[in-house]
Amino acid sequence: EPEVTQTPSHQVTQMGQEVILRCVPISNHLYFYWYRQILGQKVEFLVSFYNNEISEKSEIFDDQFSVERPDGSNFTLKIRSTKLEDSAMYFCASRPQGSGTDTQYFGPGTRLTVL
């Protein structure tokens, strides 16, 4: 069964550094998402991406964040200057196009630790 994959599984970085989190969505999916979950809190939507552009973003997704689909398979989340409060699990998700297919499939996540 196809899966969403994410790398790395754990990223440790110093405050102020840039990080890039990588995701490979399921191959025939056309909608891509990033969510985050701070330890002990709920999963929160960050951004959705379709047709090579951001379609929606939350208040969390400020100018420090950016997303990119650099090729036909990868989908990346960049945090330009990390802050302590960016420490969280970051989940990538994807879904196919079409009616009745609004289920999103999640990758295993990247645990980001900002020191």
Added chain:
Amino acid sequence: RKEVEQDPGPFNVPEGATVAFNCTYSNSASQSFFWYRQDCRKEPKLLMSVYSSGNEDGRFTAQLNRASQYISLLIRDSKLSDSATYLCVVNFFYGGSQGNLIFGKGTKLSVKP
């Protein structure tokens, strides 16, 4: 405002018990409803979608009441492996939205031998 509310639990039940979780959502524009399961420090995994007519998958039964904006999940004959956090999730499609999932905080279930 988009909110999904759940009782955080924990629900501690013996094996074989029946347990029910409830969830309310605030935005009537919600169009799709799900229960996800999340094990500790893992990704959310789809347990089942929830339809207005109610649906059942083995030991799991989900119900949706759109008028009351209320969703439920019933687990019968609980197994040790059912121990996890159960996330109530709604999906909004409106305007240009691509259907962003709004998660509840989750209800923790612990099934004991």
